[in-house]
Amino acid sequence: MELNEHTLVIDTLKEVDQSRKCFRMVGGVLVERTVKEVLPALENNKEQINKIIETLGTQLQAKGRELNEYREKHNIRVMGEDDQKQPPKESGDGSGGKPSSAGVLVS
Template identity: 45%
Template sequence: MMTSKGEGDVKEPVNEQAVANLYGTMRSEISQLHTKITELEMEVSEHSLVVGAIQPLDPSRRCYRMIGGVLVERTIKEVLPAVQHNKAGLEEVISRLNEALERKKKEMVDFEAKYKIRIRKPENNVKDDSSKKEGSAQGVLVGPAGADE
């Protein structure tokens, strides 16, 4: 009887390098989620600006909307509900992405605890570099003209 590898196959890292790679992947996924959430929040903000700008206007007034790279003439009465619907959809996606982000963060915290991962702070080489350069970065003091004579 053959069993497939997909059944109950938990990816357990076999060595420190595998743990580090998996941890790096998790951090990358969290970073990507943050980026996507920020991008979508900017789109929601743009939708809000559009709604705020066209809502007080006459519903029969014509306006233009970009659909798939094509500028289409419509009326505010047609465009406003579509923009509001798109905004609501974006907010729903952001909500789901935030939930996924929280799950990933919890998963990463559990992973850190399981493998006793600690993040090292980068060494502060800036202080060392500035003290080394301090002597050479000083200006030249010049006395009043004719003081050498």
């Protein structure tokens, strides 16, 4: 969202006179500057945000691979994840898959 905001503000300020008054929020304080002073700072901030997004994306991919390797190494499965991959287990008594009632008295 911040990247979109910076892009929108930069595009708007490029069309404005460079000597026009401009207000910028710095650390919770509203500061009066000119467009000429604010525009380079905004472009620098936008570049920094892009770099951070790229770095976080690569870190996320690396952690995802690390997580998958750990899950495979330790044979960790999430409940419900592999249910569709494995066929249902059949009991060997030939009762058609119904649960056995061995050891239960019914009157």
